[in-house]
Amino acid sequence: MGAPTPAPPASAGAGARSGALEAVYLSPGADIDSFRAAARRLAGRGVPPERVLWSVGEAPGLFGMEPPAPADDAPLNLPRGVAAIVARVVLHSDSERYALLYDLIWRVLQGERRLLEVSSDPLVHRLERMAKAIARDLHKMHAFLRFRRVEGSDPERFVAWFEPDHHILGAAAPFFVGRFRSLHWTILTPEASASWDGDTLTFGPPGRREDAPAQDGFEAGWRDYYESTFNPARTNLTAMRAEMPKKYWRNMPETAAIPGLVRQAAARTGAMIEREPQMPVKRNPARAVAAMADQAPDSLDALNAIIKRSEPLVPGATQAVLGEGPLGASIAFVGEQPGDQEDRQGRPFVGPAGQLLSRAMEEAGIARGEAYLTNAVKHFKFEERGKRRIHQKPTAGEVSHYRWWLDRELDFVAPRLVVALGATAVLALTGKQIPITRARGPADFEKPYAGFITVHPSYLLRLPDEAKAQAYADFVADLRRVHELGLSLAA
Amino acid sequence: MDEMLAKKLRILADAAKYDASCSSSGAPKRSAAKGELGSTTGAGICHAYTPDGRCISLLKILLTNYCLFDCAYCVNRRSSNVQRAKFSVEEVVTLTVEFYKRNYIEGLFLSSGIIKSPDHTMELLTRVAKSLRRDHGFRGYIHLKSIPEASPWLIEEAGLYADRLSINVELPTEASLERLAPEKDGAVIQHAIAQIGERITQAKAEKRRFSPAGQSTQVIVGADATTDEALIRKSALLYGSYNLKRVYYSAFSPIPDGSSILPLKSPPLQREHRLYQGDWLLRYYAFTPDDVADATEDGMLSLDIDPKLAWALKHRARFPVDVNAADREMLLRVPGLGARAVDKIIRARRHTRLRLDDVARLTSALKRARPFLIAADYHPAGGLTDRLDLRARLADPPQQLSLF
Numbered sequence A: 001m002g003a004p005t006p007a008p009p010a011s012a013g014a015g016a017r018s019g020a021l022e023a024v025y026l027s028p029g030a031d032i033d034s035f036r037a038a039a040r041r042l043a044g045r046g047v048p049p050e051r052v053l054w055s056v057g058e059a060p061g062l063f064g065m066e067p068p069a070p071a072d073d074a075p076l077n078l079p080r081g082v083a084a085i086v087a088r089v090v091l092h093s094d095s096e097r098y099a100l101l102y103d104l105i106w107r108v109l110q111g112e113r114r115l116l117e118v119s120s121d122p123l124v125h126r127l128e129r130m131a132k133a134i135a136r137d138l139h140k141m142h143a144f145l146r147f148r149r150v151e152g153s154d155p156e157r158f159v160a161w162f163e164p165d166h167h168i169l170g171a172a173a174p175f176f177v178g179r180f181r182s183l184h185w186t187i188l189t190p191e192a193s194a195s196w197d198g199d200t201l202t203f204g205p206p207g208r209r210e211d212a213p214a215q216d217g218f219e220a221g222w223r224d225y226y227e228s229t230f231n232p233a234r235t236n237l238t239a240m241r242a243e244m245p246k247k248y249w250r251n252m253p254e255t256a257a258i259p260g261l262v263r264q265a266a267a268r269t270g271a272m273i274e275r276e277p278q279m280p281v282k283r284n285p286a287r288a289v290a291a292m293a294d295q296a297p298d299s300l301d302a303l304n305a306i307i308k309r310s311e312p313l314v315p316g317a318t319q320a321v322l323g324e325g326p327l328g329a330s331i332a333f334v335g336e337q338p339g340d341q342e343d344r345q346g347r348p349f350v351g352p353a354g355q356l357l358s359r360a361m362e363e364a365g366i367a368r369g370e371a372y373l374t375n376a377v378k379h380f381k382f383e384e385r386g387k388r389r390i391h392q393k394p395t396a397g398e399v400s401h402y403r404w405w406l407d408r409e410l411d412f413v414a415p416r417l418v419v420a421l422g423a424t425a426v427l428a429l430t431g432k433q434i435p436i437t438r439a440r441g442p443a444d445f446e447k448p449y450a451g452f453i454t455v456h457p458s459y460l461l462r463l464p465d466e467a468k469a470q471a472y473a474d475f476v477a478d479l480r481r482v483h484e485l486g487l488s489l490a491a
Numbered sequence B: 001m002d003e004m005l006a007k008k009l010r011i012l013a014d015a016a017k018y019d020a021s022c023s024s025s026g027a028p029k030r031s032a033a034k035g036e037l038g039s040t041t042g043a044g045i046c047h048a049y050t051p052d053g054r055c056i057s058l059l060k061i062l063l064t065n066y067c068l069f070d071c072a073y074c075v076n077r078r079s080s081n082v083q084r085a086k087f088s089v090e091e092v093v094t095l096t097v098e099f100y101k102r103n104y105i106e107g108l109f110l111s112s113g114i115i116k117s118p119d120h121t122m123e124l125l126t127r128v129a130k131s132l133r134r135d136h137g138f139r140g141y142i143h144l145k146s147i148p149e150a151s152p153w154l155i156e157e158a159g160l161y162a163d164r165l166s167i168n169v170e171l172p173t174e175a176s177l178e179r180l181a182p183e184k185d186g187a188v189i190q191h192a193i194a195q196i197g198e199r200i201t202q203a204k205a206e207k208r209r210f211s212p213a214g215q216s217t218q219v220i221v222g223a224d225a226t227t228d229e230a231l232i233r234k235s236a237l238l239y240g241s242y243n244l245k246r247v248y249y250s251a252f253s254p255i256p257d258g259s260s261i262l263p264l265k266s267p268p269l270q271r272e273h274r275l276y277q278g279d280w281l282l283r284y285y286a287f288t289p290d291d292v293a294d295a296t297e298d299g300m301l302s303l304d305i306d307p308k309l310a311w312a313l314k315h316r317a318r319f320p321v322d323v324n325a326a327d328r329e330m331l332l333r334v335p336g337l338g339a340r341a342v343d344k345i346i347r348a349r350r351h352t353r354l355r356l357d358d359v360a361r362l363t364s365a366l367k368r369a370r371p372f373l374i375a376a377d378y379h380p381a382g383g384l385t386d387r388l389d390l391r392a393r394l395a396d397p398p399q400q401l402s403l404f
Helices: A032-044 A080-089 A097-109 A122-144 A169-179 A219-229 A237-243 A246-251 A253-274 A286-294 A300-309 A340-345 A352-364 A396-413 A423-430 A457-462 A465-490 B003-014 B089-101 B118-136 B152-161 B174-180 B186-205 B228-241 B269-284 B289-294 B307-314 B339-348 B356-362 B366-372 B390-394
Strands: A022-026 A052-056 A157-161 A184-188 A193-196 A201-204 A331-335 A372-375 A382-385 A388-391 A417-421 A441-443 A450-454 B058-062 B107-111 B141-145 B164-166 B215-221 B246-251
Touching: A022 A032, A032 A080, A032 A097, A052 A097, A080 A097, A080 A122, A097 A122, A122 A169, A122 A246, A169 A184, A169 A193, A169 A201, A219 A253, A219 B003, A219 B089, A246 A253, A300 A396, A331 A396, A331 A423, A331 A465, A340 A352, A340 A388, A352 A457, A352 A465, A372 A396, A396 A423, A396 B152, A396 B186, A417 A423, A417 A465, A441 A465, A450 A465, A457 A465, B003 B058, B003 B089, B058 B089, B089 B107, B089 B118, B107 B118, B118 B141, B118 B152, B141 B152, B152 B164, B152 B186, B186 B215, B215 B228, B215 B269, B228 B246, B228 B269, B228 B289, B246 B269, B269 B289, B269 B307, B289 B307, B307 B390, B339 B356, B356 B366, B366 B390
Parallel strands: A022 A052, A157 A184, A331 A372, A331 A417, A417 A450, B058 B107, B107 B141, B141 B164, B164 B215, B215 B246
Antiparallel strands: A184 A193, A193 A201, A382 A388, A441 A450
């Protein structure tokens, strides 16, 4: 613990202020560790900015430098924003950066705790601009760096040469890791290099342009794309140069096309404008145009084929479970979604709840084979827990994904009465969330068929035993009314 | 890359370039896990700029430029004599992945001419997105141009793979659509936009993934007689009632094989620019559509001054505004003060009284702002109402609006 007892900054007397200059030496590049240690030491001793001389050493590079001595001075108590701007601005190539940052730290410690909020302050303004320059340099490196594949490499290896304005390689590299995690790559810069082997990011010595491959098999295609996507009628070189300054061009293969594109732009546009409209050389494909109108499925089978080959719109599901029953059935039952058994067998209402429904239908006098049975959601949504597949209730959005199919399906079946089993079915048929207990009974779905709302049979399975018998009796009573309604609608 | 694929790429990139949108913004930040490829950044990245000053962020191509539709403004209409080509699903996937690995692009923006039927075409587009996600662990950005005439369930599926879905309004009025795009139907377009909007809102509330970067659209400017005011009102409706993320304005541009019912001329680029500014006022400056309409003359935004300045000149009595006292809403109305500058002003003035020099450090457009504000050491001399020449002093110097 060699540090002298720091004098409280506020009371740092004329002695400290008028003393000799203190020299601080830092490594080239972004030497944040040495800067932090020095700032702690100096601020702790109350050394004002005008007495500090910050010099960046002549050492050959980031590597081969001694690591900075462990800082044993007390950390400075700084607002979080100050630490953030320090971390950014040390990356800047301006040799004044450390002096400016110490200025900031000093003023904040002297009592201007919220100094960073005053963007109009000349120092804050300058530091903000430097931080912005870093952000831009990082952004441009993420944008304009081009990888070339090392020919014959397996696994594929990519190398890029890039020349940033500031000391940003370390700050820029994590972006490439997050993006190209499954590839192996190296980024070479004049100051250092960074490599990713699919597992670890390492930094190494400076690279040279000629260490990167001289070409890449996709570059010609990329240049073709660049040329083709340019619209000569909108030529605006100022806008291009503002966003993609010339200094970047030499490392971007596509920019070789720019002079040619610019040279020809005027002629190309003029030719387009002056050209007389041409008659179509091909005859009008009238039949194909007319045939477009016939894309809608024209039968339940055609619709079912579409549902079968579509991806599940809910997570889980091994196959779509289609509706079952005769076309023209007078009653259609709509459940929530297939369950575990239904998903395995590919048929609706064959699991425990389905069996209960069959029993109740029979007691109510409805022949299951004469009714149409289907679900609002055509796929089993579940979550795997161990070996068990746990049913997940579909969300309102997921029910909406499936509504189109249910609507068309019922159009084809054309029942007189549709029974919504449970809240999901009601939502699918009406688009509204309606509590079952209140709406139970005949209902108006604003559809060409009559409606009826009752509980889903799986609800009965979940009830405690003492409530089951009564609930089941109520359910059968509902189905009896359904049966009667069905008959009266047929009459 | 073989020559056949390169040739298709040239044709199908050329055919796609009239869509103004190329943004890769709005997707939630994500990055590749082991074995995956790609990430998204939130704001998006422009990987290159072409000499038209436009950003290349995505590989923007058509799956095919064969098309059964005959939209007069479109280079790919069935009656056009342009060269045609068609990619296979695998070819688009390969191009996307290989370009992505070389850091050329943020992802894919895929659109298509209508072949066989809207459903068939939409299924192909979705297959590309699905293959990228499923077979290649692709986590980069995917923007699918949806086909409003396709069956609605196809949109439900597309949203599971895409970061952004869009459907182009193309022409702002029903009458123009009927005249220039006979196969299109405004009601069908509106319906599909509503469907996507509703699903995005639901998925967001349920924390599910469905077109997480939202929905955008494009309107062509200058192919019909619609005024700027009507365009801005249409956009306000799309932002308000349909929850759109972006409306793109695309100045009608000469195309290689023009139609006889739409004579070609240079694209109205400055008008397009003013529309974007008006659009920004709606989205970031708390202007109502009426306010923007107020900045027009006979429904058109001035070409020589920006719409915010035009509004301020019409409402001189509400200025000058004191930067040390005015509320945010009024500061946002000061020409030359951007939203970021206003936030900085509000933050800084809690600690200091701002002088004109201070304001100069917070905005890059002090010249425009100056006549409209009061600072601690500054008051615009003479009052604004006396300065009849103010507009002329602040207008852009007359510029060569034609191309060369």
